[in-house]
Amino acid sequence: MVYSLDFVVRDYECDLQGIVNNANYQHYYEHTRHQFLLENNISFAKLHEENIDFVVARATMSFKRPLKSGDKFVSELSFVQEGIKYIFYQKIYSLPDRKLCNSAQFDCVCLCNGKLSTCDLLTDFVKKFSEK
Amino acid sequence: MVYSLDFVVRDYECDLQGIVNNANYQHYYEHTRHQFLLENNISFAKLHEENIDFVVARATMSFKRPLKSGDKFVSELSFVQEGIKYIFYQKIYSLPDRKLCNSAQFDCVCLCNGKLSTCDLLTDFVKKFSEK
Amino acid sequence: MVYSLDFVVRDYECDLQGIVNNANYQHYYEHTRHQFLLENNISFAKLHEENIDFVVARATMSFKRPLKSGDKFVSELSFVQEGIKYIFYQKIYSLPDRKLCNSAQFDCVCLCNGKLSTCDLLTDFVKKFSEK
Amino acid sequence: MVYSLDFVVRDYECDLQGIVNNANYQHYYEHTRHQFLLENNISFAKLHEENIDFVVARATMSFKRPLKSGDKFVSELSFVQEGIKYIFYQKIYSLPDRKLCNSAQFDCVCLCNGKLSTCDLLTDFVKKFSEK
Numbered sequence: 001m002v003y004s005l006d007f008v009v010r011d012y013e014c015d016l017q018g019i020v021n022n023a024n025y026q027h028y029y030e031h032t033r034h035q036f037l038l039e040n041n042i043s044f045a046k047l048h049e050e051n052i053d054f055v056v057a058r059a060t061m062s063f064k065r066p067l068k069s070g071d072k073f074v075s076e077l078s079f080v081q082e083g084i085k086y087i088f089y090q091k092i093y094s095l096p097d098r099k100l101c102n103s104a105q106f107d108c109v110c111l112c113n114g115k116l117s118t119c120d121l122l123t124d125f126v127k128k129f130s131e132k
Numbered sequence: 133m134v135y136s137l138d139f140v141v142r143d144y145e146c147d148l149q150g151i152v153n154n155a156n157y158q159h160y161y162e163h164t165r166h167q168f169l170l171e172n173n174i175s176f177a178k179l180h181e182e183n184i185d186f187v188v189a190r191a192t193m194s195f196k197r198p199l200k201s202g203d204k205f206v207s208e209l210s211f212v213q214e215g216i217k218y219i220f221y222q223k224i225y226s227l228p229d230r231k232l233c234n235s236a237q238f239d240c241v242c243l244c245n246g247k248l249s250t251c252d253l254l255t256d257f258v259k260k261f262s263e264k
Numbered sequence: 265m266v267y268s269l270d271f272v273v274r275d276y277e278c279d280l281q282g283i284v285n286n287a288n289y290q291h292y293y294e295h296t297r298h299q300f301l302l303e304n305n306i307s308f309a310k311l312h313e314e315n316i317d318f319v320v321a322r323a324t325m326s327f328k329r330p331l332k333s334g335d336k337f338v339s340e341l342s343f344v345q346e347g348i349k350y351i352f353y354q355k356i357y358s359l360p361d362r363k364l365c366n367s368a369q370f371d372c373v374c375l376c377n378g379k380l381s382t383c384d385l386l387t388d389f390v391k392k393f394s395e396k
Numbered sequence: 397m398v399y400s401l402d403f404v405v406r407d408y409e410c411d412l413q414g415i416v417n418n419a420n421y422q423h424y425y426e427h428t429r430h431q432f433l434l435e436n437n438i439s440f441a442k443l444h445e446e447n448i449d450f451v452v453a454r455a456t457m458s459f460k461r462p463l464k465s466g467d468k469f470v471s472e473l474s475f476v477q478e479g480i481k482y483i484f485y486q487k488i489y490s491l492p493d494r495k496l497c498n499s500a501q502f503d504c505v506c507l508c509n510g511k512l513s514t515c516d517l518l519t520d521f522v523k524k525f526s527e528k
Contacts (some may be wrong), residue, residue: 016442
């Protein structure tokens with residue numbers, strides 16, 4: 001695990017079942033990835049302005065335990081590079097009991113001027129951080 | 133009323149109270165304005181690409197009756213121009229009983245290259261449609 | 265394919281990259297499943313009131329082509345039951361060109377009074393509809 | 397001002413104009429109200445389970461300066477009770493420069509078992525906190 005970010009559930013994220021709506025986990029995971037990059041001086045928004053779009057190619061999520069109104073949780077991340085893919089392994093644990101709520105894998109790729117390619121900025125960054 | 137658009141409530145728009153979350157009414161109203169413009173050949177996205185940003189300056193919404201899972205409704209719109217402001221009067225009625233669920237006013241303005249100004253495209257359009 | 269539902273992209277569903285944000289595909293897919301059930305007299309909201317919660321256990325999505333402002337698309341669905349799992353195969357195609365934009369699998373389960381179990385209502389329904 | 401809560405903009409909250417979509421301000425304001433109540437032992441979710449629904453009757457928002465990707469901001473709140481209405485005055489300032497981005501008023505009411513009424517729990521609470 002190379003990065004973690006704390007959250008609290010916001011009531012508007014819960015649906016009529018009284019639990020966090022599934023799509024919001026994708027939001028939590030995206031925000032975690034982007035904050036991780038931002039704290040390492042890589043801005044998703046600035047990349048876009050430079051015609052480098054960092055996009056998700058494939059997502060897998062396992063919903064283990066639902067989060068509810070008032071819950072606190074931590075979102076954890078590790079990642080590796082495999083060719084042109086940047087693979088993020090992400091997990092969400094409730095706090096303070098650290099029970100696994102959700103685990104996910106996001107395969108991301110870079111589009112530079114609309115073309116699939118590696119991105120030096122990200123490759124250098126990944127080299128620094130990847131867990132072997 | 134110069135435009136109307138039919139909707140059904142989507143379950144993910146409901147919150148833990150089992151009713152449509154307040155913020156989604158802003159989504160419904162925005163989508164209605166944008167579809168109205170689009171059907172008159174004005175694309176919010178294309179305007180943005182031409183550095184013309186059509187933005188809300190002020191919003192007022194009255195929540196009369198909550199919409200729930202499974203509800204159908206119609207979103208209606210009329211508007212006038214007052215100087216640099218484009219004022220949209222919008223209402224949402226449940227279907228088929230046409231009970232008033234929400235009424236709203238959105239004061240919009242144009243930013244051309246970041247500067248507040250009238251926009252010929254919109255002014256011509258408003259002239260054509262405004263209800264006196 | 266046993267069910268399809270037409271959509272238009274709503275501008276608020278697009279993010280700063282100018283394309284539909286990933287999490288919204290989960291919304292599209294959920295709305296498609298729920299409308300499909302609703303048109304067969306199974307209400308996700310009513311199930312919840314009867315303490316039957318139909319939840320996603322696992323989701324896999326492949327992002328092939330991004331949807332953009334103004335795009336129309338169709339969301340298609342088929343499904344099978346495997347033990348206690350209800351597996352939905354879902355695809356999104358842009359319209360009118362029917363290019364594949366997203367394909368997904370959602371493994372759903374039923375919680376009756378909080379306990380994992382099959383649900384007669386759904387099992388009967390699946391029997392009727394499943395594609396062999 | 398009786399309560400304040402710090403936020404960072406999440407990229408998925410920005411729309412194709414590259415700024416926070418209007419509806420998300422309602423989310424920020426709602427989360428601020430609910431966290432304020434929660435830190436004073438009033439849970440929006442628990443109120444709902446006891447058939448007390450705290451709802452917005454009217455909302456007014458002025459959009460002064462847009463928030464963007466990477467921005468930090470503080471959401472501030474004060475409130476008064478007027479008869480059956482609980483009126484929240486809320487403001488959002490960018491950080492660290494404290495420029496006013498959005499100001500709003502939310503008139504809330506209580507539905508006890510579906511009937512409009514004052515709620516002892518909230519009235520006692522308001523008495524303690526209201527700014528004169």
